[in-house]
């Protein structure tokens with residue numbers, strides 16, 4: 303791993319290149335293709351948001367990159383981390399990369415933290431195992447990490463147990479553990495869903511701040527487009543195991559093309575609405591991953607779908623801007639889309655019939 307972890311060096315360039323990655327689980331009902339032909343890249347210091355509804359394959363995609371999958375899973379394609387290929391013969395032993403090069407903040411700190419072990423020891427453990435630090439050095443590094451993640455009185459907190467901390471503080475400890483060995487890539491899978499809105503924002507700010515300070519890359523996984531809006535450089539929208547739209551964050555919000563992305567945006571809870579307003583969830587269910595029907599996977603739920611959408615699968619195609627791609631035959635703004643929208647607004651269905 304030389305060259306990937308030179309301290310103090312401002313390093314740019316590609317950290318992750320995923321090409322045509324598919325991940326299939328063998329199940330009794332048949333093969334489940336949870337990740338289907340996904341390609342993406344991530345630069346050093348950049349943050350990528352992976353967004354999509356439940357079951358769209360976000361966790362399986364991140365676990366595929368980390369090599370943390372059950373034995374029923376098979377990966378095909380290519381995953382390059384720095385200049386190392388992680389798939390196929392010659393792939394490195396992933397346990398050498400975990401913690402040190404890639405690490406993960408999990409959703410629920412109460413499950414992931416050991417309830418009978420002091421906070422300090424839980425942070426010190428990876429430092430001792432991966433970096434071979436002495437007990438004393440690991441303890442002082444743990445205190446420094448607690449300070450980095452803005453935990454007040456770290457000298458006292460280091461001796462406490464998880465139950466003595468609030469939910470937000472526990473999530474900060476999880477981040478300290480993930481940061482301990484100075485990874486170049488951090489995965490945060492729904493790191494804030496168990497927290498209230500204010501604490502959520504603080505945790506996301508903390509991750510962003512540590513990313514900038516450490517020139518670390520971040521992959522933020524969430525079902526909420528609102529969560530990634532202010533905290534990522536690039537967004538990849540997933541549906542049924544596929545990428546259906548990718549773009550720099552500002553471009554995506556200004557010029558989204560996929561009706562699915564639009565529907566996800568409409569389902570963001572709005573702060574200006576009374577707190578008990580029902581969210582607009584997208585009607586219908588996500589697609590079958592065993593033997594999926596032909597055509598666009600979103601077609602059965604898409605208000606703008608036409609015959610072609612049900613018959614022919616739209617490929618992920620770049621717009622004039624090569625950093626913005628989408629997979630849709632009748633994207634937002636196209637004449638067909640506008641026609642349907644007018645009909646919907648007039649209370650008519652496609653074809654002009656009520």
Ligand SMILES: Nc1ncnc2c1ncn2[C@@H]1O[C@H](COP(=O)(O)OP(=O)(O)OP(=O)(O)O)[C@@H](O)[C@H]1O
Nearest residue numbers: 327334336355356357358359360361362363372525
């Ligand atoms: N071990 C497994 N065996 C078979 N299928 C699996 C396995 N793990 C995940 N899947 C399937 O892969 C698909 C994608 O799951 P994944 O957990 O990646 O979704 P997700 O986007 O992370 O959803 P959520 O937002 O609920 O976390 C789902 O249909 C799931 O049932």
Ligand SMILES: [Mg+2]
Nearest residue numbers: 360361362491
């Ligand atoms: Mg998930």
